[in-house]
Amino acid sequence: MNEEEKLLVKEAAKTVEFFDSTDKIQTEASKVAELIRNSQHCVCFTGAGISTSAGIGDYRGKSGKWTQQDQEKITNSDLRPTYTHEALHKLIDMGLIKYIISQNGDGLHILSQVPPDKISELHGNVFIEKCELCGQRYERSSEIKKPAHAKQCHLCGLSHRTSRRCTEKGCKGYLIDTIINFKDNLEDEIYKKAEDHASKSDVMLCLGTTLLVSPANELVEMTREPQTIVICNRLASLF
Numbered sequence: 001m002n003e004e005e006k007l008l009v010k011e012a013a014k015t016v017e018f019f020d021s022t023d024k025i026q027t028e029a030s031k032v033a034e035l036i037r038n039s040q041h042c043v044c045f046t047g048a049g050i051s052t053s054a055g056i057g058d059y060r061g062k063s064g065k066w067t068q069q070d071q072e073k074i075t076n077s078d079l080r081p082t083y084t085h086e087a088l089h090k091l092i093d094m095g096l097i098k099y100i101i102s103q104n105g106d107g108l109h110i111l112s113q114v115p116p117d118k119i120s121e122l123h124g125n126v127f128i129e130k131c132e133l134c135g136q137r138y139e140r141s142s143e144i145k146k147p148a149h150a151k152q153c154h155l156c157g158l159s160h161r162t163s164r165r166c167t168e169k170g171c172k173g174y175l176i177d178t179i180i181n182f183k184d185n186l187e188d189e190i191y192k193k194a195e196d197h198a199s200k201s202d203v204m205l206c207l208g209t210t211l212l213v214s215p216a217n218e219l220v221e222m223t224r225e226p227q228t229i230v231i232c233n234r235l236a237s238l239f
Helices: 003-013 022-038 083-094 188-200 216-222
Strands: 042-046 099-102 119-121 128-131 137-139 161-165 174-177 203-207 229-232
Touching: 022 203, 022 229, 042 083, 042 188, 099 188, 119 188, 188 216
Parallel strands: 042 099, 042 203, 099 119, 203 229
Antiparallel strands: 128 137, 128 174, 161 174
16 A cells, blocks of 8 residues: 555544444443442443434534524424433432433433433533523423524524523523533533532443543543543443
8 A cells, every 4th residue: 555545544444333242242241230330429421322323413513403403393202212311210210320421412311211410411401491591491392492583692603592581580581592502611500510420430431422522521531540431332342
């Protein structure tokens, strides 16, 4: 091969997919299960990869699933949690996983009955809107649509305001969606809770994420020393 071909092969190698044998998956899964059973504060960090089998693709880009560019009406009855979501809910219920930090805005963790106080949805939830003034949050049964004339955000360039107003007595502030688009700032309170649990964790279980999105990915390395970080996705299963 010439030098150009060598560079092309080297670049392609960065995204090559490896498929483990069933025996290897079972062996590694047993090791991970033992880590979770023996942990004092296991935290799960989830990304878009756990929702792809529910038919959900990218949802935070300018033309993503959960922006106003998407004209398809979505309701929470159209979305069903995957086996992964249900398994995580069970592990939360059993007390084996103490907290979930999610980069997903699809609401599937909440639909699988994960208690709101057991999860930080860093990038928002498509079924939740909040008041600009008082911060009161409202859960909806369908995707929150924004009118075309809604005020544009100076950070992401998209519209956050919905057509509703806050119903808290004496407020009447504008309601906005909670989706964090690229360039938007994360909600301080939600991120702080994620930080608190990440720093307490002795096992960090990462599912379906490339760990490339900042500042969310910084939470993973906050786990206590000696760090035990499990990464499980389509490209890797390592710990």
